[in-house]
Amino acid sequence: MGRFTAIIVAILIAISLTSILVVNEGERAIVSRFGKVLKDDGVTRVYSPGLHFKIPMLDKIKFMDARVQTLDGAADRFVTSEKKDLMVDSYVKWRIKDFERYYLSTNGGIKANAETLLQRKINNDLRTEFGRRTIKEIVSGSRDELQSDALKNAAESAEDLGVEVVDVRVKQINLPANVSTSIYQRMRAERQAVAKEHRAQGQEQAEIIRAKTDASVTIQTAEAERKALTTRGEGDAEAAKIYADAYTKDPEFFSFMRSLDAYKASFSGENDVMVLEPNSEFFRYMNSSTGK
Template identity: 50%
Template sequence: MRKPLILVLIAVLVVLYASLFVVQEGQRGIVLRFGKVLRDDENKPEIFNPGLHFKIPFIETVKSLDARIQTMENQADRFVTMEKKDLIVDSYIKWRISDFSRYYLATGGGDVSQAEVLLKRKFSDRLRSELGRLDVKGIVTDSRNRLMTDVRQALNTGSAGDDEEIQTTAADDAIASAAARVERETSGKQPAVNPNSMAALGIEVVDVRIKQINLPAEVSDAIYQRMRAEREAVARRHRSQGQEEAEKLRATADYEVTRTLAEAERTALITRGEADAETAKLFADAFSEDPEFYAFIRSLRAYENSFSGNNDIMVLSPDSDFFRFMKSPEATSLVRP
């Protein structure tokens, strides 16, 4: 009795375990029965919120959809501005699922890659249209935030039709086709959705951002060469101006040196002349008081200068007045006759 009871209990537990499924926080669940989606009264896929739910074991399976914000990195692409200049723009998109039933039907079973392909194509077309209305200065300055806001709103709400001159692209056709498929597979009154917007796929674009804007390699090289030539011209101009200022400073310094030396020499000559005049005046005043002593001193200096060498020879008469101070005091007189 106990063994069959245990087997029955185990079977009940297995069935009960297979009948339960948990939808994690940040996800939504869709139940498929024999590969077909369970639908509600409006023929829309039935969405299970996070929590514990029941299903028919071994018959129904659960597919999970990510309800969190997802990031899609876009490969850097070339865009043309209003000035017909090429730019390499690197960007990314933040998006999430806003209508899970519509998203599931529009993307062929919740295929993320298909949703991102359509989103990327739509974003590229819209960004190309917006960048074509701006110049480079407007893109890299304050207009960038407004540009991103306009692109995000356009992706969520679609083009305004008569208000904007935007041609229908392949991405618009693909999104409209997906929206039409959703309308065919559901019944009941559906909220009005622009088939030109990402809302037609059940997607909401949370944010779009431009990470960096670069110039193409060939344009960057040309701009670099032009900037280098301009900087070299400025450097040459500054160097020539510096050399000119240096020459002016050297000329001014040389002039100041010459003028200072000339003034110093002039002052020295004047001082030396005044000193010589003062010396001569002092000698004259001193010797004028005793002319005989002055004559004696002058004669001694003459003797000193005349007999300075060892082999000096002088041919003079002994009675010459030059030797008068060499004679005996009795024969000479300090006073000339």
């Protein structure tokens, strides 16, 4: 009897433990029994954090996160008012507001279904806002206004999911890869054309400077040669005048010095041979000291 009683007690304890429903902080729970959600006066019963009781083996529990959650989906393509494509990467902060509606609209509170539906609604709202603006307006400062309008529209469209959209943010805006490539190629071609033009202008300026420099050098060289010839002519004239003055003062001495220079130049070599008559005028100072 004692053993049977112990077994009964153990079974009762096990049933008691399995009948306890623990809902953690930041969670909510909905209980379904025989495939139907438990309701109070026609309203779905939502269990708040704490200890609750359920019928073991019959009740199925669905826990739902009541905290603010982040939906960070993949970048999507949007079209501006100029019919320009943009790749927009955004994220959404959201939380469950109406747990009953959320449970029913997501096929039993499945988070993946909720995120898929919410992402679709957010993208539609963002697509509408991007379609009203040009690229310049989006990039140059109206992004805050765009996000504010998208948040307002998303808050309204997400109500049928039982979800409250806390915030909508655009992380990054890029051009599609094929468009970016064509734009970069066009920019590169434009920069190369500008560089080529600057290079041609530089070469033109270099040729002009080089021509001016060559002309200046030619003029300066010609002027220097002219001055040199003038100076040389003036020197030659001055020398000739000095020689003439010296010659007129003592013609005989001048003739003697010229003869000595001629002798030095003629007899400077070892094998010099001269064929002259002995009484030639060239030897007059050799034959007589007076040259007569």
